[in-house]
Amino acid sequence: MLETAFQDYTFQSPLMNASGVHCMTTEELNELANSKAGTFVTKSVTKQKRQGNPEPRYYETDFGSINSMGLPNLGFDYYLDYLKKHQKIASTPVFFSVASMNMQDNIETLKRLEDSEFRGFTELNLSCPNVPGKPQVAYDFETTEKILTEVFSFFTKPLGVKLPPYFDLVHFDQMATILNKFPLAFVNSINSVGNGLIVDTEKEQVVIKPKEGFGGIGGQYIKPTALANVRAFYLRLNPSIQIIGTGGITSGQDAFEHLLCGASMLQIGTQLYKEGTSVFSRVLSELEAIMDAKGYSRIEQFRGNLKTFE
Ligand code: RRO
Secondary structure: OOOEEEOOEEEOOOEEEOOOOOOOOHHHHHHHHOOOOOOOEOOOEOOOOEOOOOOOOEEEEOOEEEEOOOOOEOOHHHHHHHHHHHHHHOOOOOEEEEEOOOHHHHHHHHHHHHHOOOOOEEEEEOOOOOOOOOOOHHHOHHHHHHHHHHHOOOOOOOEEEEEOOOOOHHHHHHHHHHHOOOOOOEEEEOOOEEEEEOEEOOOOEEOOOHHHHEEEEEOHHHHHHHHHHHHHHHHHOOOOOEEEEEOOOOOHHHHHHHHHHOOOEEEEOHHHHHHOOOHHHHHHHHHHHHHHHHOOOOHHHOOOOOOOOO
């Protein structure tokens, strides 16, 4: 009952991990592949391996998380090798997340991906908040349009973008106008809410080391912002661009709300970090129970159908 049509494919369920969580190593990726997630995405990848920021760089509270990982990853070749092997034994397409650090690296990485045997989806991360000195690309609308123009001049495999949250209706309008110019497969909203601050009152101190404690906020704190971004883009983008909803999904109810706002796939980050890969079977059964109680047998019966007041 939870089958999800996504571009030319059908996933067994709409749930997957959010990039960055449980997807750095072969072991973690294998666990995702063997879980109830419908598919999975890699950690955002750079040309070369990166250590990332100094620790502590991740911290959890009752309501969510703050992170300033700084893009630690094992490098492009590691993930390409993994995915090439994976697709020999599994028919479900997976997602390769590529970090956007600078134009030249982007282009080089995506050209290699274009020329490779990789057959899945590419998620271009335009929204990492945690690399000191590097602003979040998708807050710069002109640069975003330039990057996408360059990328789509040669890239022919299905590609989407991971966006930061926007907070102004004018920004939704402006970004949607840009995105609608390109043959994107999907838009993923949202990345963590950048540069938040969590304070340890007892120690009178920040909780993570990089950037004087500033980091991306995830988890329950960000669900209303995530839902607003999913809804705003669902209403503004060409219907061929599907939405991946990310942000604050900890339960079947959260999943249902994202779907009602128009999401096709759903990514779980903070709660996956907390609970491990069993989160997927729990959230799926909670979602099914909600659908049952409402008399829905398929997601398509309610996706995007959020009501407003007259
Ligand atoms: O690695 C990170 O610090 C990180 C990335 Br690339 C991202 O896109 N979002 C996030 O919250 N952390």
